Amino acid sequence: MTDAAATSSDIIRCDACPVLCRIRDGQAGACDRYMNDAGTLRRVDPLLVTQRIAEQDGKLVPFVDGAWDGSLIPPTPTFVTGIGAGTTYPDYKPAPFIVGSTHDGVDMVTAVSEGVFSYCGVKVKIDTDRFLGDEQSTVTCDGEPVGHVTTAEYGSQMLALGGVRHLIGGSKREGTVTCQMMLDLCNKRAVELQVEGGAKVVVQAGAAPIIDGDLEARMRVGCGSATIGIFAPQWHGHADEVIVVDDHITGVLSEHQAGKFLDMPPAGIRVRGRKSTPGRYFQVADHGDGWGGTDITDPLAIVEKINPKVAWPGLRLMMVSTTGEDSAYFVLDDELKPVPAPMPAPLQVVTDRIAENCEPAMCSVLFMAGAGGSLRAGVTVNPVRLTRQVRDTQVVVTCGGAPTFVWPGGGITLMVDVTRLPDDAFGHVPTPALVAPIEFTMRRDDFEALGGYTANVVPLAEAMLKARVQPWRPDNPWPVR
Amino acid sequence: MTMLEPVAATLADGRLHLQHGPIDLLVGIDAASPVAAVGYRAAAARFPDILPQLAGELPALRTAVGEAYPLLAGPVARRMARAAWPHREVFVTPMAAVAGAVADEILAEIVSVGPVRRAHVNNGGDIAFHLAPGERYRAGLVTDIDHPSLDGFADLAASQGVAGVATSGWRGRSHSLGIADAVTVLAADAASADIAATLIANATNTDDPAIERRPARELMPDSDLGDRLVTVGVGPLADAQVVEAIAAGQAAAMAMWRRGLVHGAIVALAGRVAVIGEVPAPELTRSVS
Numbered sequence A: 001m002t003d004a005a006a007t008s009s010d011i012i013r014c015d016a017c018p019v020l021c022r023i024r025d026g027q028a029g030a031c032d033r034y035m036n037d038a039g040t041l042r043r044v045d046p047l048l049v050t051q052r053i054a055e056q057d058g059k060l061v062p063f064v065d066g067a068w069d070g071s072l073i074p075p076t077p078t079f080v081t082g083i084g085a086g087t088t089y090p091d092y093k094p095a096p097f098i099v100g101s102t103h104d105g106v107d108m109v110t111a112v113s114e115g116v117f118s119y120c121g122v123k124v125k126i127d128t129d130r131f132l133g134d135e136q137s138t139v140t141c142d143g144e145p146v147g148h149v150t151t152a153e154y155g156s157q158m159l160a161l162g163g164v165r166h167l168i169g170g171s172k173r174e175g176t177v178t179c180q181m182m183l184d185l186c187n188k189r190a191v192e193l194q195v196e197g198g199a200k201v202v203v204q205a206g207a208a209p210i211i212d213g214d215l216e217a218r219m220r221v222g223c224g225s226a227t228i229g230i231f232a233p234q235w236h237g238h239a240d241e242v243i244v245v246d247d248h249i250t251g252v253l254s255e256h257q258a259g260k261f262l263d264m265p266p267a268g269i270r271v272r273g274r275k276s277t278p279g280r281y282f283q284v285a286d287h288g289d290g291w292g293g294t295d296i297t298d299p300l301a302i303v304e305k306i307n308p309k310v311a312w313p314g315l316r317l318m319m320v321s322t323t324g325e326d327s328a329y330f331v332l333d334d335e336l337k338p339v340p341a342p343m344p345a346p347l348q349v350v351t352d353r354i355a356e357n358c359e360p361a362m363c364s365v366l367f368m369a370g371a372g373g374s375l376r377a378g379v380t381v382n383p384v385r386l387t388r389q390v391r392d393t394q395v396v397v398t399c400g401g402a403p404t405f406v407w408p409g410g411g412i413t414l415m416v417d418v419t420r421l422p423d424d425a426f427g428h429v430p431t432p433a434l435v436a437p438i439e440f441t442m443r444r445d446d447f448e449a450l451g452g453y454t455a456n457v458v459p460l461a462e463a464m465l466k467a468r469v470q471p472w473r474p475d476n477p478w479p480v481r
Numbered sequence B: 001m002t003m004l005e006p007v008a009a010t011l012a013d014g015r016l017h018l019q020h021g022p023i024d025l026l027v028g029i030d031a032a033s034p035v036a037a038v039g040y041r042a043a044a045a046r047f048p049d050i051l052p053q054l055a056g057e058l059p060a061l062r063t064a065v066g067e068a069y070p071l072l073a074g075p076v077a078r079r080m081a082r083a084a085w086p087h088r089e090v091f092v093t094p095m096a097a098v099a100g101a102v103a104d105e106i107l108a109e110i111v112s113v114g115p116v117r118r119a120h121v122n123n124g125g126d127i128a129f130h131l132a133p134g135e136r137y138r139a140g141l142v143t144d145i146d147h148p149s150l151d152g153f154a155d156l157a158a159s160q161g162v163a164g165v166a167t168s169g170w171r172g173r174s175h176s177l178g179i180a181d182a183v184t185v186l187a188a189d190a191a192s193a194d195i196a197a198t199l200i201a202n203a204t205n206t207d208d209p210a211i212e213r214r215p216a217r218e219l220m221p222d223s224d225l226g227d228r229l230v231t232v233g234v235g236p237l238a239d240a241q242v243v244e245a246i247a248a249g250q251a252a253a254m255a256m257w258r259r260g261l262v263h264g265a266i267v268a269l270a271g272r273v274a275v276i277g278e279v280p281a282p283e284l285t286r287s288v289s
Helices: A164-168 A172-186 A224-235 A259-260 A345-356 A374-378 A383-391 A446-450 A461-463 B031-055 B073-089 B094-111 B190-203 B239-258
Strands: A007-008 A011-014 A022-024 A034-037 A040-043 A049-050 A076-078 A098-101 A106-116 A120-127 A137-141 A144-153 A156-162 A191-195 A200-203 A243-245 A249-252 A268-273 A280-282 A302-305 A316-321 A328-333 A338-340 A363-370 A396-399 A413-417 A428-431 A433-443 A457-459 A467-471 B007-011 B017-022 B023-030 B118-122 B126-131 B136-141 B152-157 B164-168 B182-187 B211-215 B229-234 B264-268 B272-277
Touching: A007 B073, A022 A034, A034 B272, A098 A461, A106 A363, A106 A374, A120 A172, A120 A200, A120 A433, A137 A172, A144 A164, A144 A172, A156 A172, A164 A172, A164 B073, A172 A191, A172 A338, A172 A363, A172 A428, A172 A433, A224 A243, A224 A249, A224 A259, A224 A280, A224 A345, A243 A268, A249 A268, A259 B126, A280 B023, A302 B182, A345 B136, A363 A433, A374 A383, A383 A433, A396 A413, A433 A446, A446 B017, B007 B031, B023 B031, B023 B094, B031 B094, B073 B094, B073 B190, B094 B118, B094 B126, B094 B164, B126 B136, B126 B152, B126 B190, B164 B190, B182 B190, B182 B239, B190 B239, B239 B264
Parallel strands: A049 A467, A098 A457, A243 A316
Antiparallel strands: A007 A011, A011 A022, A034 A040, A049 A076, A098 A106, A106 A433, A120 A156, A120 A363, A137 A144, A137 A191, A144 A156, A191 A200, A243 A249, A249 A280, A268 A302, A316 A328, A328 A338, A363 A413, A396 A433, A428 A433, B007 B017, B017 B023, B023 B118, B118 B126, B126 B164, B136 B152, B164 B182, B182 B264, B211 B229, B264 B272
């Protein structure tokens, strides 16, 4: 994909090489590698291979710029992905490409294919302390139910999306919308989701979530109590009370174990909510997009009362959210009313440090699918042996070259982080079902032992002639070992 | 996007793969190992310049060759002009020789480094090759581009004086005015073979409603063929039509052969094959009707 310049309504100019072809919609350029796909320039070579280039910062071997020492470029370790391989579904035939290669002197075989997955779903982790919706709430996309809210995890909310029941168990439109939603998420595009009785969330793998129109910039550093535990010594001596506002647990320094440890006297400021243990309060306010994931915009609203027998004029009160995004400083006047005051520099330093310790909020998208069925028959005549060898880790399963987690138990049920796949690696069929690349890599002798289609193994060099080449992602482990 | 740089990679079998834009070369050298290494190095070193130089002269290269010899600067462009010039009585632009000319240029670079037994530069099916005296190449034959399989072999010997082989047809990467499935030409160099194959394929033609044609510019706005109708589909043809089309292609090939422009040609259409000139009798592994 590129920013090819539009030259007229249906012609784009390709700038991938000096020929600068003008390409009409639906046609390919002189190279047959790039086409105009409805105004967008796209690579169209069928099969994607990725190459590991150790000394080149993960870039393709750039051409000789005079500095080449004249030695032949060594054969670059190359891995063939299933992307663009096509499928032989329902798989009574060998996988479209079974590629033989030699790595470190060992003959390896990789069976690559694009699997058609009806049993597949997407697990989404959204880093946020905001309230997205109650557990088990239905998640809709484009008006159709496509999944539900599942567990809340540390600093994040999980969604379970897709799955066979939404794909083919509901109305035709529900299936179509579910399929498109999963396809977009897996291809790293943004998708707008609505939680019933909750928030509207824009989710995109690797990007910060947008919740009810607001970009969620940061995860909280911890709950209010944890924040007190981390920063108590840094506040000590600069404030007489610190209240850390948080939707889950709001912390009050002088009552908290950390404040006691520092011999801080009680300040007599009582916050709303239900007290858990000393200095820790649940439910000080409602969920919302205010301070620390509450609906609070005026922090003093959570102060229930100030005890005149305990508090004193001139008491220094610090209030801060668990992301450091919101903070305020007050000094009690003679009537023990909190009066806003400029925040002293040492307290500002701590506020900034809270913000600094909040990691960027991100959506992560894991594709999950079961390859337990006939897909295996594309590799071997005896499918259960493939399952067993995967289980025994003699066979490495990758998805577009990305490492997968294979679940214990029956079948080959895997999960993969979609950001580790090349762009646009997923496709779909009208069933509706998702199409995902999948590769099984093993030693050639293991391949023979499990009844693999040895006659269909083609040399790597031959497979590469029809392939488009991308650099290997250095953060993915090399699957051939 | 940043323009893609030319890339070079050595394949597992030792051949060199060079690619830049539409140019996609496979280079193989048989020589004593130091010579082969230097040869590959020379090929790779020559390569990056090729496409930018051609791109710089594209307008002239896309202009039909007429009464005046095309004035071109780059060495590859000059090879193209030289190959196109003898054919100026029909519509032809130097671009019809581009693939072969690039292969010739890289081959010349390789052969200049030292004693090379055999070398070939395959540019997407248009091949320049070198054979030292007494050496031979075995060329694989594919008669049906839709269902490519190795249908046979042809032996090429150094003594034949052939150094280029090229194939053209309407299903190929370049547009064709004709309907040949494949025209394969042997010539003294790949540029000459390339342009001859293109023109023989153009001539292999007949009129039939089953043939679908569209103006080249509708498919590719910068096509050197302008608004000429190029073949985009060929339905089932009556036998008589096939024979007429092949005969037309054969006549064009014969004319070139008599003038010494080609060593031989094979014209294939709808399962029929015509052989013109000095084509080594192919040893077929599959029957071709």
